[in-house]
Amino acid sequence: MKNKILVFDIGGSFIKFSLFSQNGFFKKGKVVTPMDSLDDLIVTLEQIHSQFVDEIEGVAISLPGIVNSTSGHMVHGGSLKYINDLNMVEVLEKRFRLPVTIENDGKCAALGEAWRGALQGVNDGVVLVVGTGMGGGIISQGKLLKGHHLSAGEFSFIRTNNEDADNLDYFLGFQGSSLTLTKNVAKNKNLPVGSVTGEKVFEFIEKDDPVVQSVFRGYCRNIAIQIINLQSVLDPEKFVIGGGISENPLLVSTIRQELEKLYSESTFNFIYAQIEQSKLGNEANLLGAIYNYKQLHNIAL
Template identity: 75%
Template sequence: MKNKILVFDIGGSFIKFSLYFQGEFMNKGKVATPLDSLEDLLVALKQIHNEFIDECEGVAVSMPGIVNSASGHMVHGGSLKYINDINMIAVFEKALHLPVAIENDGKCAALGEVWRGSLQGVTDGVVLVVGTGMGGGIISQGKLLKGHHLSAGEFSFIRTNNEHADNVDYLLGMQGSSFVLTKTVAKAKGLPADSMTGEKVFQFIEEGDHTVQKIFQEYCRNIATQIINLQAILDPEKFVIGGGISANPLLVITIRKELEKLYMRSFLNVVDANIERSKFGNEANLLGAVFNYKQSFHLE
């Protein structure tokens, strides 16, 4: 019986997938994301779909880029550079022969947290997804804030200073990304960049490596600084920190410590930001994609 939803979380490195049925995810897996062409992406998705072709009633997609979730039109695909000015719902439905609902990955994370996670019952909240860049979503007055150009929550593009504007290093997406953290630690330790992972960074920290500890503190300070800015602009009840690196509690613990230091240095902060770790981590994107699917097709 075709009563399951096939869920794709298409990221810059991997496509995570799962079947969703009666409130649970099953048959989870992941494959490398094709970065060369849309055709290669569709081949990868069809191969996954073929494994479950007799079970699915529809497809829920979370992916990077600016997307109109109602029409399916995508302005661009973020890290998927071959997606530009195209209707991805039409493309996916033609390839998979199933109804498709699609939403930006950061916004899916926010929807997942609202539906079943750390933002349940929260009217105003912000989700920061620490990944290859700094994505996220904003909940305002109980609804997902999309913005006039559908780019609300694209925190990667926040400027962190006015210097060196010709260099992307001044963007929060670079200073706050887990990729840059691992790259910086690898360089400091004289190791190949591709050999460093978030797990190894935390291992260095736990072993008392002062160089890595200092790099990590500065990294968390950059994020804390922008949380203070977002608190002043949006005045949310809560910030939720997600993304793969958030699986280690030390990330949120250190961001809190850096926030406290910044507050102590200034008497101008009227409201202290309340932050906590994502309840579902990377699974929030999958949950949000399902929630978006249910909303799109008016399902309970």
């Protein structure tokens, strides 16, 4: 019976997928994201689609880039360099012969948290997704904030150094990247680059390694500073921290500690930012893509 939605979360490393019905997600899986060409990406999606073709009524997609979810047009695909000035919905609907919806991955994370996560009932909230960059989404007055150019929430492009403003090392997408954290730990521990994972960082911290604890605190302080800036600009009720390494509660608790230090060191009367760990984890983008699909097709949530 064709009463399920096939949902994809296309990232720079993996494509996560699942079927969704009224009872939730099932038949989850993931494959490596093709980075060579759009044709390779479509073939990969079609191979997954073919497994469920007799069960699904439509396809919902979360992916990087600047996305017009209403028209299906993409300005670019972010880390998917082969997507440029393309109506992705038209391309995929021709191949799948089913309704397809798309939305930016950070915005999907915000929609997911607002629908079934830590932003339920929150009119003004921000989701920060800590990954290979710093993505996210903004809920303003109960609705997803897209912005005039559809790029609201592209936190990776925030510049953090006035004296060297065009240096990518000082973009928040680099400073807040989990890859930057693991590389800095490897460098300070004299370990081979690529040998340290997020899990390994937390193992070092839990063993009271002073070198790694110092690197980690500096990393969290950089994020905390930008949260204060975003609080001043957007004035949300709450920030939700998501992404792979946020699954360890040490990330959010340490960012919170660094926020407290920054507030206590300041002579200004700031509004204190409230932060919380994502309740949805890796399902945030998938749920947000489903929410977007249901909204665009006027299906009851």
